[in-house]
Each structure stands twice: as structure tokens, then as C-alpha cells.
């Protein structure tokens with residue numbers, strides 16, 4: 001154990017030496033990061049085989065690759081893949097903006113690039129074709145232990161102080177709920193277009209607005225329209241802005257083999273639509289950046305989905321219904337010293353490079369914040385705090401989350417060691433009594449060794 005730890009430390013130290021100082025001559029004011037969820041190189045080739053000349057493929061100042069692994073898995077899920085881009089560190093699969101535990105067992109909450117931007121007085125926005133509670137927008141706005149805690153994610157988002165959060169319609173945030181927290185709520189394209197600078201807006205739209213063009217009767221704007229409007233609203237302060245734009249349906253449509261089967265044209269076409277819809281949004285962002293002169297736009301993906309490959313006839317096909325560990329493209333517009341062209345970079349260095357362009361100190365990002373860690377820990381699990389030392393009902397689902405959180409603790413604490421020692425099967429049935437013990441141990445009311 002000791003030996004492997006010192007080897008690890010040596011490796012970390014050597015690795016730290018290899019991270020270049022991201023020196024940039026010009027200081028930028030605005031950053032737009034655009035994430036094509038699941039978008040690999042062959043997704044771009046697929047769109048070109050359908051006759052599209054992609055803006056992102058022809059206008060970049062610099063092109064490279066990102067290595068997308070998470071802290072625990074060669075192949076990341078969207079939660080950990082997006083978190084690396086949001087906080088500047090790799091994390092455990094399925095977690096959203098949570099770094100692990102310090103040696104005292106306190107949960108470490110990293111500060112996302114969005115939060116850090118807001119603290120510096122920048123305007124902040126996150127927009128997506130996914131639900132606002134989807135993994136990628138969640139990575140840039142909240143901190144939860146498990147990506148499917150949608151109500152927790154919505155609650156943290158509606159209580160946040162960002163300037164805009166827009167995505168697809170869902171039931172977790174109502175118009176009244178948003179208003180009560182000081183947001184202007186927008187539920188369709190007209191309401192979004194009518195927004196005035198200075199407003200803070202929560203948007204939830206209905207319809208296939210990930211498509212390149214949406215019918216004029218649609219409730220929903222296109223991603224390109226959302227991007228243009230978001231920039232107009234955010235580009236109003238003295239301190240610049242941070243905007244994240246996600247094209248979520250490149251991933252969603254690259255999964256979905258149950259709907260389309262692998263080689264059905266309808267599946268390929270839906271993926272091409274999502275790529276082109278995302279590309280149109282990139283064009284809007286880059287045209288703004290070129291005119292503005294103080295904005296850097298970085299386009300990448302959190303991972304590749306579908307293991308797209310060219311067959312012997314050169315036709316792009318889908319091989320898997322899953323994510324892969326393939327490198328994904330990175331395009332930079334408006335700056336060419338963020339890394340060397342053609343270089344493959346580790347995903348978590350991307351936000352570090354962007355904040356260096358803004359002139360931030362290294363102690364400003366990446367960074368963690370302290371807080372009521374245990375309370376957050378329990379909140380994060382979706383467990384009612386009052387149940388910890390009472391006889392309240394704890395469901396099997398709560399227990400599984402608690403177990404998961406405990407086992408995922410890193411570095412290893414006495415608490416998590418108890419679980420490792422017990423060789424607990426995460427999929428086994430967990431009783432309410434077990435759950436109560438776990439929760440009591442989490443807040444120090446009993447020792448794991450006593451049971």
C-alpha cells in the first residue's frame with residue numbers, strides 16, 4: 001500500500017512537471033465552450049458524407065484532440081466527462097461536480113468554471129438541447145453524487161445565481177418555482193427572444209429543437225438561435241462572460257439503437273441533423289468572437305458514442321450503442337496558443353487552459369470550497385436528513401445511493417474501508433437497517449466496526 005502510494009505520488013509529481021504553463025500573451029474577456037456530446041471524428045465525416053460542409057471543420061484556428069477518460073474508467077460517462085471539462089479535474093463515473101473526500105472524510109466540492117466566473121463578476125450561462133438536469137448542464141451548474149438525482153439537480157440550479165440556464169422541458173422546475181427564485185421563466189421561442197439584457201432567465205423548451213432548423217410554429221428555438229440570444233444577453237457586463245453550449249443529441253441519437261438498429265438510415269440522419277444543428281450554433285458563436293476580438297471559442301466532446309467506423313467502401317457505420325474511449329476532436333477559434341496544433345491533451349486540462357487565457361491565477365482555478373460537507377453528502381444522496389438518527393423510512397434506492405457514495409469515497413477513509421473489507425456487492429439487496437447504520441456512520445454516530 002505504502003509503496004504504491006509513493007509510486008503514485010511520484011507519478012503525480014512527474015506528471016505535474018509535464019503540464020505546460022499555459023502562457024498567453026493576450027488576455028481574453030469571454031469564453032464560450034461548446035460540447036458536442038458523444039461527438040467523435042467520424043461523426044464529422046458522417047455529416048460530410050451527407051453533403052454538409054461543416055463550419056467547425058473549415059474555420060478553426062487550431063485543432064487537436066482530447067483524451068476523455070475519467071478518474072475511474074477508461075471510458076467515461078457524460079457526468080464524469082463533462083465534470084472534467086467543468087472543474088479541471090477527473091472524477092469518478094456517474095458523479096457530477098464532486099471531487100472525492102479529503103483525508104478527514106469531508107466531501108471536497110470543486111468550484112466549476114461557471115461558479116468561478118460568476119465569482120469574478122462575469123455573466124454566466126449554460127444552454128443545452130438536453131433537459132437542464134442532464135449530466136452535462138448539471139456538471140457546469142451543480143454538485144451531486146449521482147447524475148440521476150434530477151430533483152436535487154433542479155433544486156440547486158433554481159437556487160443558483162447564474163444568469164441563464166436553458167434546456168428542454170421537464171417537470172422539475174415550474175414557472176412559479178423559477179419566478180420565486182428571481183428568474184424570468186421562458187417556455188418557448190417567443191419568450192426567449194423577448195428577453196432583455198439584465199434579466200436572469202430559466203428556459204425550458206419543448207420540441208425537437210436540436211434539429212438544424214425548427215418549424216416557425218415550434219415552441220422551441222434552434223440551438224443556434226439560443227446561442228445567439230445567450231451571447232446577446234451575456235455580453236452586457238464589464239467583466240466578460242462564460243457560456244457553455246451543449247449539443248446533446250449527437251450522443252442521444254448515436255445511442256438509440258433500440259429505435260433505429262445499427263445501420264438504419266434514419267439513425268444516421270438523426271445524428272447528422274444533431275451534428276449540423278450543433279455546427280450552426282458554432283458558426284454563430286465564432287462569428288461573434290471574430291467580430292468581438294476578445295472571445296475564445298473552444299469546441300470539443302465529453303467522449304465518443306457509437307464507435308463509428310468506415311467500412312471497406314468508406315461508408316461510416318455505427319459499431320456500438322455505447323460510449324468509447326476514443327479521442328475526440330478539439331477546435332479552437334480566436335486563439336492559437338492554447339496548445340500546440342495536433343496535440344492530444346488530457347480532458348481536464350482544457351478548462352485550465354481556458355482560464356489561463358482569461359489571466360486567472362492558478363489558485364483561482366481549479367479550486368475546491370469547504371462547506372457543510374456531511375450535510376451536502378447526505379443531501380447529495382437524496383436522503384432526508386431527519387432519517388439519520390430516527391426511525392424514518394429509508395428506501396432501498398436511498399440505501400443503494402448511500403452505499404455507492406460510501407464505496408466511492410477517495411482517498412480511502414475508515415468508513416469506506418469497512419465496505420471494502422465487507423466486500424459488499426453494490427447490486428445486492430440492502431435493508432433499511434443497513435442503510436441506517438451507513439448513515440449513522442457517515443455522521444459519526446457509530447463506528448463502522450460495530451456492525
Ligand SMILES: [Zn+2]
Nearest residue numbers: 037038078302
Ligand atoms: Zn456524453
